[in-house]
Amino acid sequence: MAAVPTLARRIARSGVRPLCRWPLAWGRAARQPPGLPLAPCRAFSNNKILVELDESSGVAMMKFKSPPVNSLSLDFLTEFCISLEKLENDRACRGVIFASAVPRIFSSGLDITEMSGKSMEHYAEFWRAVQEMWLRLYGSNMVTIAAVNGSSPAGGCLVALSCDYRIMVENPKFSIGLNEAQLGIVAPFWFKDTFVNVVGHRIAERSLQLGSLYPAPEALKFGLVDELVPEEKLQEKAMAVMAQWLALPDHARQLTKSMMRKAVLDRLVAHREEDVQNFVSFISKESIQKSLRMYMEMLKKKKS
Numbered sequence: 001m002a003a004v005p006t007l008a009r010r011i012a013r014s015g016v017r018p019l020c021r022w023p024l025a026w027g028r029a030a031r032q033p034p035g036l037p038l039a040p041c042r043a044f045s046n047n048k049i050l051v052e053l054d055e056s057s058g059v060a061m062m063k064f065k066s067p068p069v070n071s072l073s074l075d076f077l078t079e080f081c082i083s084l085e086k087l088e089n090d091r092a093c094r095g096v097i098f099a100s101a102v103p104r105i106f107s108s109g110l111d112i113t114e115m116s117g118k119s120m121e122h123y124a125e126f127w128r129a130v131q132e133m134w135l136r137l138y139g140s141n142m143v144t145i146a147a148v149n150g151s152s153p154a155g156g157c158l159v160a161l162s163c164d165y166r167i168m169v170e171n172p173k174f175s176i177g178l179n180e181a182q183l184g185i186v187a188p189f190w191f192k193d194t195f196v197n198v199v200g201h202r203i204a205e206r207s208l209q210l211g212s213l214y215p216a217p218e219a220l221k222f223g224l225v226d227e228l229v230p231e232e233k234l235q236e237k238a239m240a241v242m243a244q245w246l247a248l249p250d251h252a253r254q255l256t257k258s259m260m261r262k263a264v265l266d267r268l269v270a271h272r273e274e275d276v277q278n279f280v281s282f283i284s285k286e287s288i289q290k291s292l293r294m295y296m297e298m299l300k301k302k303k304s
């Protein structure tokens, strides 16, 4: 295989731009009463993700803004990893809330166009980026809360599952789940492990085999999400839950989180390259490529 672009090289190519006091619609700056000086706040933005860190509370808001559906493309994943790493290394940041800036969609999951009609090298590079995203998010020392303000299939669901807490908008039109089987593909073992750790083995097994997507009220019933709220209350609720989690000493919470997640993280770390090779050989099969093409066709037909 050709030389693999490292995350560092992808970071260098991506050109993250620091911004000062970015007025996010969902951010502290937007809530600041006019005329008052802003409390310390730092923000940075790249093409697909906006981040605002409120230094007074230690809470960052990360918003996905990759229309039409926040699909997890290679560029998106690279920006996600850079943003998370910056926050992880920032002593002022103790917690992150993830939400979407795209109406009705949290994230549509892995970008199918990255897994279809591309070279083996591209599939390998893409899969390394997916692994990196999960390792950083699931292994984060910060408190992570998913404010799921829209549908969240497959990889989008994985992002939410990898957080410490999930709050979803109570709209029954918004669905969430690991629906890979519906595309004729298979959720890898670390997607499955993350899912099992949230909902338990039986529900995970049934849901994965059926590729089930659950409307928000159903997802709440078996703990796929922790709470439902009306859309207008989502930010307030996410901040309240964050305050509750941040009230504990960081070291105790972090060590506990690590104890609960380490085995699952270590399993991928130990088999990372093997997992890449499995993905590449699976996804490049003509039968799998055909399934993905048919699925994309189905998405397009649904519109007309």
Ligand SMILES: CC/C=C\C/C=C\C/C=C\CCC/C=C/C(=O)SCCNC(=O)CCNC(=O)[C@H](O)C(C)(C)COP(=O)(O)OP(=O)(O)OC[C@H]1O[C@@H](n2cnc3c(N)ncnc32)[C@H](O)[C@@H]1OP(=O)(O)O
Pocket (backbone or CB within 6 Å): 068, 069, 071, 072, 105, 107, 108, 109, 110, 111, 112, 113, 151, 153, 154, 155, 156, 179, 180, 183, 185, 186, 187, 188, 278, 279, 282, 283, 296, 299, 300, 303
């Ligand atoms: C033993 C094991 C052996 C081997 C295993 C080894 C490896 C594992 C192998 C594979 C693992 C892969 C894991 C994959 C994870 C994934 O995340 S796959 C992606 C799954 N996602 C979906 O199924 C969601 C599909 N999308 C939708 O359902 C809908 O688009 C939506 C509900 C998100 C939004 O609906 P609408 O608002 O109605 O929007 P449209 O449907 O019209 O979409 C607009 C536009 O966006 C395109 N699009 C949608 N989703 C994606 C996507 N995920 N990737 C790329 N593009 C997407 C859609 O086609 C439309 O495009 P245009 O028609 O406008 O060009």
